[in-house]
Amino acid sequence: MKKNFFIAFEGIDGSGKSTQVKLLKEKLEAAGLKVYTTCEPTDSPMGKMIRDIFNHRIEADHRTIAALFVADRLDHLLNKTNGILKMLEEGYTVITDRYYLSSYAYQSPYMDLNWVIQANSLSAGLLRPDLNIYIDISPEVSIERINKGRSSIELYETLDNLKNVRTKYLEIFELLKEEEKILVVDGNKNPGEIATGIWNKVSSRFLETS
Ligand code: ADP
Numbered sequence: 001m002k003k004n005f006f007i008a009f010e011g012i013d014g015s016g017k018s019t020q021v022k023l024l025k026e027k028l029e030a031a032g033l034k035v036y037t038t039c040e041p042t043d044s045p046m047g048k049m050i051r052d053i054f055n056h057r058i059e060a061d062h063r064t065i066a067a068l069f070v071a072d073r074l075d076h077l078l079n080k081t082n083g084i085l086k087m088l089e090e091g092y093t094v095i096t097d098r099y100y101l102s103s104y105a106y107q108s109p110y111m112d113l114n115w116v117i118q119a120n121s122l123s124a125g126l127l128r129p130d131l132n133i134y135i136d137i138s139p140e141v142s143i144e145r146i147n148k149g150r151s152s153i154e155l156y157e158t159l160d161n162l163k164n165v166r167t168k169y170l171e172i173f174e175l176l177k178e179e180e181k182i183l184v185v186d187g188n189k190n191p192g193e194i195a196t197g198i199w200n201k202v203s204s205r206f207l208e209t210s
C-alpha cells in the first residue's frame with residue numbers, strides 16, 4: 001500500500017510551477033495514487049483579497065499582505081471541507097502550487113524574516129511539506145514568459161523584484177537546509193524533461209520503497 005504525501009512547488013512567477021504540478025499529478029495518478037492539487041493564494045475570501053491587491057483592484061501595505069497570506073495559508077491547511085489536512089487524512093497525496101517558502105521569499109524584503117518564519121511556523125499550526133520542489137529559472141526568462149502570456153502585470157512581477165525574490169529563495173534554502181527538504185530543479189529545460197527529472201526523484205523517494 002502506498003502512503004500519501006505532501007509536496008509544495010516553489011519558484012518565481014513564470015517558472016513553470018502550474019505546468020509541473022499538472023504533469024506530476026498525471027504521473028502519480030498513473031502510478032495509482034489519489035492526488036489533490038491546490039494553490040496559494042487560495043479561493044477563500046482571504047485569497048480573493050490577496051488577488052485583488054495583486055491585480056491593483058485594492059491597495060494594501062506589504063505587511064498587510066504578509067499577514068493575509070498567513071491567514072489564507074491557515075485556512076488552506078485547516079479548512080474543514082477541502083483543507084490540506086483533511087485531504088491528507090482522506091488518503092490524497094497533496095500537491096500545492098506555492099506554500100510558506102513563498103512568503104519567506106516574497107515578504108521578507110518588507111517584513112523581518114523572523115516574523116515571517118514565526119508566523120508561518122509549525123507552532124502556528126503549519127504542516128511541513130514532505131518535499132519542496134523549487135523550479136529555478138532566470139528572472140529574465142520568467143519575465144519573458146509572463147509578458148507573452150498576459151496583458152496585465154501583477155504586483156511583484158517586475159524584473160527587479162523577481163531578481164530579489166530568486167536571491168531570497170536561494171538564501172533561505174541555505175538557511176533552512178537542515179530542516180526543510182528542498183529539491184532544486186533546472187527550469188530552463190523543456191517541460192517534459194523537467195517533469196521526468198522531478199518524477200525520478202519523487203518516485204524513488206516516496207514510491208519504490210513503500
Ligand atoms: P508558474 O505557474 O510558475 O507561474 P506556468 O507553469 O504558468 O508558471 O508557466 C508560465 C508560462 O511558461 C506558461 O505560458 C507555460 O506554458 C510556459 N512554460 C512552462 N514551463 C516551461 C518550460 N519548461 N519551457 C518553456 N516554457 C514553459
Ligand code: MG
Pocket residue numbers: 017018019097
Ligand atoms: Mg501558476
